[in-house]
Amino acid sequence: MMRRRTFLSVMGSGAVATVLPAETDAASYASQRYLRPPGALDEDDFLARCIRCGQCGEACPNRCIKYFGFENGLQSTDTPYITPREKACILCMKCGDVCPTGAIQKIERKVETILDEVKMGHAVVDESLCLSFQGKTCGVCYRACPLPDVAIRVGMLEQPHVLDACVGCGLCERSCIQLPQAIRVIPNHG
Amino acid sequence: MADQAATPLGIATRKPFGLWRHLNKLRWLTLGAVMAMLILIPYLHLYQTYRAAHAYDLLASSEKQIYDAMEFVTDPFVSNPAEDLDAIKGNTWSGTFWGLKISDPLAVLGQSVAGWLIHWPFAITALIPLIVTLLFGRVFCGWICPATFIYELNSSLAAWLRWAGINPTILPAHWHFDRRLKYLVLAVGLVLSSVSGASLVAGIYPPAIIGRELYYAVALGGFGVGSAIFFGTLLFDLLVARRGFCRYICPGGALYSLIGRYRLLRIRRIVETCNDCEKCTAVCEFELNPMRDNFGQECNNCTACIAICPTDALTFAIRPVDVPEQGPGHLGRNYRNNIPNGGE
Numbered sequence: 001m002m003r004r005r006t007f008l009s010v011m012g013s014g015a016v017a018t019v020l021p022a023e024t025d026a027a028s029y030a031s032q033r034y035l036r037p038p039g040a041l042d043e044d045d046f047l048a049r050c051i052r053c054g055q056c057g058e059a060c061p062n063r064c065i066k067y068f069g070f071e072n073g074l075q076s077t078d079t080p081y082i083t084p085r086e087k088a089c090i091l092c093m094k095c096g097d098v099c100p101t102g103a104i105q106k107i108e109r110k111v112e113t114i115l116d117e118v119k120m121g122h123a124v125v126d127e128s129l130c131l132s133f134q135g136k137t138c139g140v141c142y143r144a145c146p147l148p149d150v151a152i153r154v155g156m157l158e159q160p161h162v163l164d165a166c167v168g169c170g171l172c173e174r175s176c177i178q179l180p181q182a183i184r185v186i187p188n189h190g
Numbered sequence: 191m192a193d194q195a196a197t198p199l200g201i202a203t204r205k206p207f208g209l210w211r212h213l214n215k216l217r218w219l220t221l222g223a224v225m226a227m228l229i230l231i232p233y234l235h236l237y238q239t240y241r242a243a244h245a246y247d248l249l250a251s252s253e254k255q256i257y258d259a260m261e262f263v264t265d266p267f268v269s270n271p272a273e274d275l276d277a278i279k280g281n282t283w284s285g286t287f288w289g290l291k292i293s294d295p296l297a298v299l300g301q302s303v304a305g306w307l308i309h310w311p312f313a314i315t316a317l318i319p320l321i322v323t324l325l326f327g328r329v330f331c332g333w334i335c336p337a338t339f340i341y342e343l344n345s346s347l348a349a350w351l352r353w354a355g356i357n358p359t360i361l362p363a364h365w366h367f368d369r370r371l372k373y374l375v376l377a378v379g380l381v382l383s384s385v386s387g388a389s390l391v392a393g394i395y396p397p398a399i400i401g402r403e404l405y406y407a408v409a410l411g412g413f414g415v416g417s418a419i420f421f422g423t424l425l426f427d428l429l430v431a432r433r434g435f436c437r438y439i440c441p442g443g444a445l446y447s448l449i450g451r452y453r454l455l456r457i458r459r460i461v462e463t464c465n466d467c468e469k470c471t472a473v474c475e476f477e478l479n480p481m482r483d484n485f486g487q488e489c490n491n492c493t494a495c496i497a498i499c500p501t502d503a504l505t506f507a508i509r510p511v512d513v514p515e516q517g518p519g520h521l522g523r524n525y526r527n528n529i530p531n532g533g534e
Binding site: 044045047048049050051052053054055057058059060061062063066067069070074075076077078094098100101102 | 231232235236238239242272276279280281283284285286291293297300301304305306309311312315386387388389390392393398401402405406409410414415416
């Protein structure tokens with residue numbers, strides 16, 4: 001299955017590259033770090049499943065879901081994404097409710113199901129940037145986290161430690177007061 | 191109408207139902223209502239986000255205007271806007287109405303070939319459009335499609351330009367594409383969707399573009415790349431062929447044409463009351479030829495020809511294929527000059 005998919009996408013990139021050179025291969029065009037909405041399928045399946053109707057964005061009460069133009073490759077055009085530093089996901093799960101195709105899976109808005117099924121990414125702390133690790137007590141990321149002590153906990157001087165349960169909503173990155181941000185969500189998609 | 195005495199008996203029973211002349215106005219109302227909804231829904235979403243943020247005082251004055259206007263519009267109907275307004279989302283490509291999800295058949299087809307898998311929970315959302323198309327043909331194109339609303343205005347613009355002495359068409363007169371080009375576009379679009387693993391047909395399908403782009407423009411601060419594609423189709427219609435995109439290129443129109451090929455409800459000519467004036471053929475946006483009984487699978491039952499017919503010689507018929515060509519209309523000169531007794 002995956003081998004055929006890889007083959008097809010290589011074929012597709014080739015076919016498309018003749019039409020639109022340079023902007024096609026999502027994998028080789030990693031200039032932008034983005035998250036897919038919570039509950040999104042793996043990138044390949046997501047691209048195949050999404051019909052670009054835009055309802056996920058229309059359902060998002062936080063207006064954090066944006067849409068690609070050509071900048072992430074032709075296949076990603078008009079698909080939803082989230083830039084956590086600009087506006088992060090509040091895990092309301094409404095996008096999955098409204099998605100007609102299941103490209104964004106329907107996930108019940110309960111802590112257990114969210115912890116189980118949402119895999120947007122994983123937060124990583126850059127200790128050389130983090131204020132708490134420089135002796136200036138901060139802890140903002142911990143306080144912004146919707147799953148405190150489950151996804152992130154703080155130690156001495158409010159130094160943050162991201163736990164395995166982190167689902168990657170990005171609210172910590174959004175709230176980090178350091179410039180550039182000292183905590184980032186590394187996306188789970190390919 | 192003075193010629194009515196010359197027509198055979200039974201004319202009164204062949205007269206179309208009177209309200210059908212007004213269906214074209216109803217169609218414009220429908221198109222306008224769909225367009226208005228597509229503009230309103232993003233604003234309603236903005237209003238919901240403002241409500242969810244609980245901070246009216248912190249809104250910019252322009253945002254307050256949207257808030258107030260949308261509060262005025264929705265206040266009689268909803269008690270908790272942030273939640274209740276979730277009832278209507280989406281656009282004509284795929285929408286949600288009080289839990290009922292309706293999608294364009296092309297969305298289902300494009301997605302199925304992109305993933306090599308029919309995802310049934312999604313596929314059944316195209317059931318209602320599918321049944322409607324099987325019964326009534328390309329009615330989506332004429333009655334609902336938000337692009338049609340703009341394309342028909344575009345046709346009017348071309349007509350005004352001609353009236354002002356400017357001919358916008360750059361093609362030589364009588365030069366035509368083949369209508370079947372759109373089936374090729376559909377096929378190539380599906381093949382590209384399948385090899386790329388992404389539903390690329392969504393990118394060039396005007397109603398899908400318009401639904402998305404209106405949302406981008408209102409809620410996300412600007413039009414996206416699709417608007418450029420749509421603008422290109424407008425130019426194509428203006429400079430190359432009237433409604434050329436719908437007739438020659440649109441993959442969705444192609445799919446609807448195929449599904450609606452044996453539609454039950456179609457327009458037919460009443461040859462006894464036709465006077466060969468050719469107004470129906472001139473008014474037909476799809477350049478079909480109602481006066482020669484030539485509707486085919488392209489006709490979208492828009493009823494513009496019924497509305498313009500001066501002798502009420504066009505009506506609906508329930509039959510799966512067109513009436514074979516019936517020859518010149520009995521009120522026309524051609525017919526009366528050719529019948530043996532000289533037309534009474």
